[in-house]
Amino acid sequence: MSGKRSRLSPDEIKPKLAALQDWSIAAEKLHREYRFASFVEAFGFMTSAALVAESMNHHPEWFNVYSTVRIDLSTHDARRITQMDFDLAEKMEAIAAKLARG
């Protein structure tokens, strides 16, 4: 295993995490909770993110209830957080930002 699916060290994670506002590490996964205006917006976000995740062959763990979406990203092969998780988190941020701008 090498490259984007290699486990990141704590020293590698720290600056990447600092660059991603509103994300944290929880249970060794990259975590964020989004709150949208409605179920339609929340599921719209999930649909866009699902297409991106499938195209990356890198899938989230996520929970939705009404307008809330809770996300945990980790890389099963590496059993930890990798660059793939940060890449997917960045793409999710871009999708959510577009929705927020309406």
Added chain:
Amino acid sequence: MSGKRSRLSPDEIKPKLAALQDWSIAAEKLHREYRFASFVEAFGFMTSAALVAESMNHHPEWFNVYSTVRIDLSTHDARRITQMDFDLAEKMEAIAAKLARG
């Protein structure tokens, strides 16, 4: 509150639950875990179910990781399981059955 959004008694729940294979009561919610063949199938199921849920104005709590979808249904107004939850569960069963038939 009355009708389909009224809390069901244990005696009312019992036969309805027996009619729904693979569903159980967990933490006072109507619960099922589906396993699909892939993320695309799992998210396809969720997308169909999301449209139904929105049209019913009755939304699930659900968790997805790869091909697994875990669902918990309850009615916030009634703080318990109602006929709406059984109606949504039946619709989810029909969606999943169609996917399984390909």
